[in-house]
Amino acid sequence: MIGNLHLIIDVCLLAFLVLIVFAVMKVTNLFVATMLFGIFSFVTALLFLDLDAVDVAFTEAAVGAGFSTVLMLAALRLSGAVENAKHRHSALGLFIVVLTGAALIYGTSDFPNMGDANAPVQLHLAPEFIQLTQEKIDIPNVVTAVLASFRGYDTFGETVVIFSAGVAVLLLLGMGHVEPKNEPEQNMVLWVVVKPFIALILIFGLYVQFHGDFGAGGGFQAGVIFASGMILYSLVFGEGYARKVISSRILPRLAALGVLIYGVTGLASLLWDKPFLDYNALSSNPVSGQHMGILLVEAGVGLAVFATVLLIFYSFSGVNHNE
Amino acid sequence: MNELLGHFNYWIVIFLMMMGLYMVIASSNLIKKLIGISVFQASVFILYITFGKITEGSPPIIRDNVDVYSNPLPHVLILTAIVVGVATTSVGLALIVRIKEAYGSTDEDDIHDMDDNDDFHIKNNRSIT
Numbered sequence: 001m002i003g004n005l006h007l008i009i010d011v012c013l014l015a016f017l018v019l020i021v022f023a024v025m026k027v028t029n030l031f032v033a034t035m036l037f038g039i040f041s042f043v044t045a046l047l048f049l050d051l052d053a054v055d056v057a058f059t060e061a062a063v064g065a066g067f068s069t070v071l072m073l074a075a076l077r078l079s080g081a082v083e084n085a086k087h088r089h090s091a092l093g094l095f096i097v098v099l100t101g102a103a104l105i106y107g108t109s110d111f112p113n114m115g116d117a118n119a120p121v122q123l124h125l126a127p128e129f130i131q132l133t134q135e136k137i138d139i140p141n142v143v144t145a146v147l148a149s150f151r152g153y154d155t156f157g158e159t160v161v162i163f164s165a166g167v168a169v170l171l172l173l174g175m176g177h178v179e180p181k182n183e184p185e186q187n188m189v190l191w192v193v194v195k196p197f198i199a200l201i202l203i204f205g206l207y208v209q210f211h212g213d214f215g216a217g218g219g220f221q222a223g224v225i226f227a228s229g230m231i232l233y234s235l236v237f238g239e240g241y242a243r244k245v246i247s248s249r250i251l252p253r254l255a256a257l258g259v260l261i262y263g264v265t266g267l268a269s270l271l272w273d274k275p276f277l278d279y280n281a282l283s284s285n286p287v288s289g290q291h292m293g294i295l296l297v298e299a300g301v302g303l304a305v306f307a308t309v310l311l312i313f314y315s316f317s318g319v320n321h322n323e
Numbered sequence: 324m325n326e327l328l329g330h331f332n333y334w335i336v337i338f339l340m341m342m343g344l345y346m347v348i349a350s351s352n353l354i355k356k357l358i359g360i361s362v363f364q365a366s367v368f369i370l371y372i373t374f375g376k377i378t379e380g381s382p383p384i385i386r387d388n389v390d391v392y393s394n395p396l397p398h399v400l401i402l403t404a405i406v407v408g409v410a411t412t413s414v415g416l417a418l419i420v421r422i423k424e425a426y427g428s429t430d431e432d433d434i435h436d437m438d439d440n441d442d443f444h445i446k447n448n449r450s451i452t
Contacts, residue, residue: 014335052393053372054382059405068409075416079423093348101341113329115378126394142383142395158403165410172417312413
């Protein structure tokens with residue numbers, strides 16, 4: 001059982017999530033469904049915050065509620081199907097779903113109660129991670145330490161997956177070629193509001209990147225936030241102008257460079273006869289070696305995520321101009 | 324009562340998961356199906372984060388005067404999974420855009436009809452290549 005206030009918030013947010021998904025299911029208008037799904041992401045982020053997962057909440061708020069909604073809207077524009085989301089009632093489908101759900105609920109009867117400090121999941125690895133982070137890495141944020149150091153292999157794999165997804169989208173849609181119009185659309189209010197806003201977003205992105213060792217944040221969140229700043233610029237001033245600021249040609253290279261920084265940091269430790277991604281080798285003092293390794297790896301992740309996210313956005317926004 | 328509230332999160336997670344699955348089965352529109360998959364995915368995220376929570380624990384950022392930290396491992400796994408999730412969703416959306424270009428529709432039923440109708444398929448194959 002978790003603390004009372006936490007529990008009340010938890011129950012309310014989960015109930016809210018169920019309501020939203022029902023609404024998403026029922027509406028036939030895809031635009032409405034997409035916006036509702038954005039709300040779903042925000043509520044999930046709040047739920048993660050309530051369950052102590054601050055880094056995850058941060059990521060969900062930046063990625064789920066920000067980028068994925070923009071992406072779905074771009075796909076909706078291209079597919080043009082807004083009103084024809086027919087809902088078929090499938091008796092067989094309903095039967096399978098109810099059956100699977102019942103089996104899964106039966107399975108949860110063996111689960112330990114939520115918040116149980118003696119549950120099997122709490123007894124292995126986690127205590128060691130928390131203790132070793134203080135002894136060997138000496139940064140406050142345990143999540144960053146586990147992400148970049150203890151499970152560095154895993155994170156390298158994830159970064160490569162994100163890069164591959166970017167390449168796949170590029171192969172499917174291409175980058176298109178967008179010339180800036182002679183004059184950007186005149187909208188004084190938007191311009192005045194958005195310009196300082198973008199500067200703030202970019203500075204915040206840098207803060208999240210470099211403050212990830214101490215508080216919630218890190219390369220994944222920073223990359224998405226930085227890309228969001230550019231996407232906002234592109235939405236307000238037009239794609240052609242955004243591509244003047246950051247050229248579409250350079251993005252695949254930046255994404256590859258990010259993955260390369262990560263990989264080379266790992267290879268560097270091999271030169272000193274240490275295992276791949278063992279940052280102790282990077283400096284004479286193991287703790288400062290860890291700090292440097294985490295900084296480099298997070299920089300690689302941030303660059304790869306930023307470039308891939310923007311690349312995906314450019315691909316979607318450039319499609320119509322292909323013809 | 325203890326048992327009921329202790330398992331409440333798991334039940335809602337499974338309920339959300341099954342709603343996502345039903346959306347994939349019952350919606351004929353491809354984008355709606357993708358939203359269903361995303362709901363399914365989000366429910367798994369919530370399950371993992373629920374496992375990580377410890378009563379009276381705090382977020383796993385080391386501070387003075389704190390004894391109990393929630394489990395950081397699920398947080399790491401899900402943090403990366405969210406970003407990977409949106410990257411793979413975008414590949415799905417890109418495929419849908421290409422399907423729309425080739426078939427002129429994002430409705431599963433229409434696409435099956437066109438596939439059954441060979442003349443149409445041959446005629447439109449040109450736009451795929």
